[in-house]
Amino acid sequence: MAADRQRSVDFVVEVPAPAVEFNEVYRNFVGSAGYFVANNVYSRLVVYDTGSPAAYPDLAEHWEMAPDARTLRFQLNRHARWHDGQPVTAHDVAYTHLTALANGYHAASFLHDVQDIEVIDDHTLRYVLRRPNAGFLAQLGNLVFAHVLPKHLYEGTDWAINPYNQRPVGSGPFRFAEHVPGERVVLEAWKDYWGPPPRIDRVVLDIEPDLDEAVRKVADGRAHYLVQDVLTFPRLHLAEGATAASLWRKRGPGIAVLGFNHTRKRWNDRRARAGIAHAVDRRALEPLADPGWSEPYAHYLPRSVGWAHADDATAPGFDPELAARLLRESGLTDTPLRLVYMKTFTGHAGIAAALAENLRAVGVEVEVAGLDSPTWSREVAGEADFDLSISGGNMIPDPEITASRFETGGGRNHTRLSDPEADACYAAARATVDQVRRGEHYRELQRVWARNVDWVPLFWYAAYYLRSDDFFGWPDQIGFRVPFWHWGRIRPTP
Known part of the structure; x- marks a missing residue:
């Protein structure tokens, strides 16, 4: 040995898209090399993997949530150091997250409930939420949104041009x-x-x-x-x-969904949204399915989040005659539509092609555009230059992480959806730490989405991991204590 x-x-990792920069707290380029570099160079307070309902330590070695779900106290590891040798302190954490919130940077997508962060001492801090949120830990440990940056290298600088984004x-x-x-x-x-x-x-x-x-x-x-x-x-x-x-x-941690650009008046008419939903023939997606692992899907959350899944909430069923009538009544058949998807998620290309054929069959002309991550950030998230979108993302282990996509004002809500009924369900689910009661509110949330046709579920995808036999330490081999993008536990096999 x-x-x-x-x-x-x-350890050689194949990545399809080049890095733009490495500060994902500031802005996000999904699937780029920068995304994966950031996840292994930086730390966060806690980490989650979709295979486990529990949070595990990263910078925080201990934490507790108050019974009212409005305050959380974190105790940091006193041995943590930056790569330049400086100690990591509670001041770094508070500075990073409060600055991201104040400026609407990418991390704000999952920190939106934070009202204040109080530094108690160098290794203790308290998050004060503006409303109860029993699912806040899941937000804090999910993906790349809540890395901690070194205050001594960022404070007083313009994050957009800080040289440490590149180094x-x-x-x-x-x-x-x-x-x-x-x-x-x-x-x-x-x-x-x-x-x-x-x-x-x-x-x-x-x-x-x-x-x-x-x-x-x-x-x-x-x-x-x-x-x-x-x-x-x-x-x-x-x-x-x-x-x-x-x-x-x-089974994948989320589903591919069809979203409407709610900034465009045509989608204010429920008939237009329902017409699109009724045009979707999920049988056309079956060639893309891996039996037992992925499937065309009409429910609004994966069944794997059993404590919150509503089996009675499904999207409107395939009915091309009804779809054509509703689309004519809403005036949509005279309007060509732009359907976008992100090329990083390669499985969405086939879904987009099938959906475009479904819509053409009921009289709606569709232009399909596959966008790279920077273009998506600019044209879709920034300029709202689309009519329909296909997107995906984690929905487990806690449905709270969907709020950034589907709640009014959510940081990743590129469709600009705003449904007061859905917002009320999110608020009710956050307000209790009782999982049974939280599950009831999330089931009602799915019924609201289905009833109002806020968006349309399309496909529950699978997650595939091709990995070398010469290494050990993948999440499923160590109890999902680290996420799939973290390689700090990988080691050569004997």
């Missing part, structure tokens, strides 16, 4: 080493990491826009891991007969 550790161990200094298990734009990003194990020490020496994120080739590289041993959303059901055949990797799959 001593001899093994003397050799440098590289990140974090407190995670790996530190930034090299970025060759469009080719690779290299991270090095930080030997002074205050948590469980990394057992791989370097993470090399190889930028491979050819998705077929990315799969082949892992299958034949040229690389060790393939980030999520690259491997979808139509591409599974490329992983068959892999000589150096194994495929692990599970």
Whole structure:
């Protein structure tokens, strides 16, 4: 073993999109190399994986929520250090999250309930929420939204041009080493990491826009891991007969949904929304399904969140004659529509194509546009230049994380949906720490979405993980104590 550790161990990850920058607290480029670098360079208070309902420690080693679900107290690990050697303190946490909130940066998407953050001492802080939110921990530990930045390198600067966006200094298990734009990003194990020490020496994120080739590289041993959303059901055949990797799959943490651009008056008419919903023939999506793992889906939350799933809430059923009548009555058949999806989520291309054919069959002309992440950020999230969108995202382990997408004013609510009935359900679910009662409110939320046709569920997707047999420490192998994007526990197999 001593001899093994003397050799440098590289862990090569295939990523389809190049990095723009590495500060995901400021702004987000979904699926880019920067997204995955940030998740391994920076830390957050707690972490969640969709395979576990529990939060696990990161910077916070202990936390507690008051019974009124309005205050949370966090105790930080006193050994935590930044990669430049400075101590990580409660002042860093408060500065990062309050600055993001004050300026509406990306992290505000999941911090919107924070009224104030009180620094009690260097390693203790208290979050004061503006309203009860029993699901706040799930927001705080989800994906890339709540990283902590070094105050001493960001305070007093314009985050838009701070040079550390390109040379990140974090407190995670790996530190930034090299970025060759469009080719690779290299991270090095930080030997002074205050948590469980990394057992791989370097993470090399190889930028491979050819998705077929990315799969082949892992299958034949040229690389060790393939980030999520690259491997979808139509591409599974490329992983068959892999000589150096194994495929692990599970039911996905969310569903592909059809959204309406609610800034456009045409969607104020429920007949228009219902007409679109009735035009959807989910049978056309069956060729995209992996039986037992993914399926065309008409419910509003995955069944896997059993304590909150409403089996009686479904989207309007396929009825092309009714769809055509409702669309004519609402005047929509005379209007060409722009349907957008994000190319990073490769499975959405087939869904978009099938949906466009469904709509053309009932007299609606559709232009389909697949957008990269920066274009989506500008045209969809920023300018609202679309009519319909196909998007996805986590909905488990706590439905509270859907609020940023479907609640009025949500930071990721690119459709600008505003439904007072739905907002009231979210508020009621947050106000109690009793999971049974919370589940009742979330079931009513799904009934509201279905009744008002706020959006349309399309497909419950699968998650595929193609990974090298030469490494161990994947989330499912260690009790889901780290998320799928965190590689600090990965180690070579004996």
